[in-house]
Amino acid sequence: MKKNQLEIACFNYESAIIAQESGADRIELCENMELGGTTPNVFLAERVREKLSIKMHVIVRPRGGDFVYTDDEFAEMKEDIQQFKKLGIDGFVFGILNLDGSVNKKQNQELVELASPLSCTFHRAFDVVNDIAQSLEDVINCGFQTILTSGRGKNVEEGISDLEMIQKLANDRIEIMPGGGLRSSNIKLLQTKLEPTFYHSSAITDNTETANPEEIKELRNFL
Numbered sequence: 001m002k003k004n005q006l007e008i009a010c011f012n013y014e015s016a017i018i019a020q021e022s023g024a025d026r027i028e029l030c031e032n033m034e035l036g037g038t039t040p041n042v043f044l045a046e047r048v049r050e051k052l053s054i055k056m057h058v059i060v061r062p063r064g065g066d067f068v069y070t071d072d073e074f075a076e077m078k079e080d081i082q083q084f085k086k087l088g089i090d091g092f093v094f095g096i097l098n099l100d101g102s103v104n105k106k107q108n109q110e111l112v113e114l115a116s117p118l119s120c121t122f123h124r125a126f127d128v129v130n131d132i133a134q135s136l137e138d139v140i141n142c143g144f145q146t147i148l149t150s151g152r153g154k155n156v157e158e159g160i161s162d163l164e165m166i167q168k169l170a171n172d173r174i175e176i177m178p179g180g181g182l183r184s185s186n187i188k189l190l191q192t193k194l195e196p197t198f199y200h201s202s203a204i205t206d207n208t209e210t211a212n213p214e215e216i217k218e219l220r221n222f223l
Contacts, residue, residue, distance in 0.1 A: 155181025
């Protein structure tokens with residue numbers, strides 16, 4: 001039977017170690033929290049990979065802002081995937097849209113194939129797509145294993161009805177991972193509405209960029 005699991009978004013080395021020691025199942029490594037997470041430095045990724053025994057996904061997002069990329073930015077994303085694959089990571093997190101808010105199937109598929117056989121998560125670019133049902137089918141057809149989404153809300157509480165709808169539409173063809181303002185204070189609410197899944201949180205409870213071990217343990221307790 002499927003069970004709930006926990007992914008922690010880590011913006012630095014310390015958070016990755018805290019996540020592992022506090023019982024997280026997986027981390028998503030990124031930098032620049034103020035931009036919503038961008039591609040981490042390869043040396044940071046290498047250092048974290050050497051220390052972690054839990055699974056480690058890496059975000060590939062060359063900058064903050066929208067999710068429509070130039071040819072140069074797309075080339076950079078391809079290079080990053082090839083570099084990170086050499087480190088023995090477990091998966092990638094990315095998402096590319098067209099100007100009209102639809103999923104850029106060609107570019108996403110190219111990155112998924114480049115990342116193969118590693119798992120790929122379509123990140124919160126999904127929260128700004130123009131058509132949820134069509135975008136869900138496009139993401140599945142591109143070969144992603146997971147969608148990270150707040151359900152188009154500012155946070156998971158605001159997006160809870162969309163999260164429930166997306167999970168039903170997905171019908172076990174892809175994992176729907178709630179993320180965006182997820183904390184121990186609201187995770188129980190989500191669990192009443194959603195089938196067991198991965199949950200995503202930074203577990204940051206202060207003005208730093210570092211995860212709070214007590215918050216991770218608290219999240220873990222609810223799972």
